[in-house]
Amino acid sequence: MSSNPAESGPTLKVSGLSKSYDKRQVVGPLDFSLEAGSVTGLLGGNGAGKTTTIGMIMGLIAPTCGEIRVFGHDMARERYGALGRMNFESPYVDMPHRLTVRQNLRVFGLLYDVADIEAKIARLAEDLALHDFLDRQTGRLSAGQKTRVAIAKALINDPRLLLLDEPTASLDPDTADWVRTRLETHRRTHNCAILLASHNMSEVERLCDRVLMLKEGTLVDDDSPVGLLARYGRDTLEEVFLDVARGRAGGAAA
């Protein structure tokens, strides 16, 4: 239990967060919070700023301005108070190719100080069906197999904040379905807050209780999937997405 009183607040709080490259602002300013046990979709077209936002929250990309607090800890000054309880999955971050899957997971387990790493790896291998390639070099896996390994890595420390960038993009529909079930179980059993960047609208409708819509780096909507459908007068989130992307605020209801 931490002595930090701010730990009783939201799992993640982002305030005035922005990122510029060569004086071009690509994200922000963003303000939002994630509560424990919630699943929030981060939606937006190509280049809207989803990966940059997740990268800043994870500390992989330096923000230009703003503040990120995870479990109350200011990530610019006291990130080590939070890093052990957060994790992420991204297709843009590769693992060492020559190490086997088991060796890679062991390295991450050691980094996160996971107790009884071998048992943890065995459980994740069971949950994510990694057995067939657990002792194969990671660089020799298919895209879908690599994604399952990346999800295993993301769950290795039982995170309470999980950032997912297109977690099922390279998975076949059957595998994607049980990976989603695995993520739902993790959310429920660990009261984990999940931020999920996705282009898969049915995935967002199934998993998310809230949706943040990003357009050209700024938040243009923030509501539950049901609330968005009602306000835009649409039957699917895909139609809402198209309304937002094409600037039809209010959608069919407008």
Ligand SMILES: Nc1ncnc2c1ncn2[C@@H]1O[C@H](COP(=O)(O)OP(=O)(O)OP(=O)(O)O)[C@@H](O)[C@H]1O
């Ligand atoms: N290192 C960089 N230097 C300059 N511009 C960058 C850099 N990284 C990202 N950008 C720009 O920032 C913007 C946001 O990119 P980002 O990758 O965050 O978008 P995204 O929403 O994840 O897109 P996608 O859905 O295509 O993955 C884009 O215009 C991109 O070109």
